[in-house]
Amino acid sequence: MNLRQLELLRAVIRCETTVGAARELGLSQPAVSNAVKHLEDQLGFALFERINNRLFPTQEARTLYQDSEPIFAMHTALEARVQDLRENRAGRIRIIATPPLGYGPIPVALQRFLARRPKVRISFDVLRLEDVAEKVELGVSELGFVLGIGDHPALKVEPVYEGRMVCALHRSHPLAGRDVITPADLRDLPFIALERGTRLGTAVRQAFEAAGEPFRHAVEVRYCHTACVLAASGIGVAVVDPFSPAGSGRPDLAVVPFEPATPVSAYVVASRSRPLSRLAGDFLKEVRMALDEATARLP
Missing domain, CATH: 1.10.10.10 (Winged helix-like DNA-binding domain superfamily/Winged helix DNA-binding domain)
Structure with a gap:
């Protein structure tokens, strides 16, 4: 039968x-x-x-x-x-990001993506750049979102945003009302530096050097998110990526453009040896839209 x-x-x-x-x-x-x-x-x-x-x-x-x-x-x-x-309404994808994107545009994209696909299951983590690259290369995560990565032999690296770094400071700070802040404006003021040896930390030091200003700091941190939290507490001024101030969740934080213009780029990374799933491809489209909207709100 x-x-x-x-x-x-x-x-x-x-x-x-x-x-x-x-x-x-x-x-x-x-x-x-x-x-x-x-x-x-x-x-x-x-x-x-x-x-x-x-x-x-x-x-x-x-x-x-x-x-x-x-x-x-x-x-x-x-x-x-x-x-x-x-219809891409079910399945599972694994995503990983560095803090500036993981605490900023990615959650916005996740909320919209899951609202239309309640049966999809997401594995999401926020780690440092080196760990993101490693986990995507090993297949632990299908997509990674990072700032400032170079060419990688095992990864497809595609830019999803290009912009410039900004100053983050408390709203009561004397420089908060400026149209732009330069290294000369920060002379003799408490400064929150990004860790030496990191890509963004190196970029900020080069900006001070290009402006002919000595680089001095009161506090040194690894992550832009940490720098924003300290700046919102009134400890000093930080030069960070443009996404971390909004991702810090601190309404008392002011954001002012930094000059000389210091480029910062966001990238999506995926394995060269494994094709991207349709579900991951749809999520990437959602991230691009979230980045476009976040960019429109930047100073």
């Missing part, structure tokens, strides 16, 4: 006539009648009693109907699953 025969048996039981079953299955009435007779011959017992042109299932037929219910429930669930996958 195969699945098609079970499907036919269930249709006849539900409809109580071969005409109704034929209409439901898209078959002719003789084809259904012949199939029922063939199935009874194959099984060696009657499946229906025929009374007044209606078919009443025997106890054996009812038993088969009940026992086959889990099979067809699984089939219905599988069809729904296939539909979800076809």
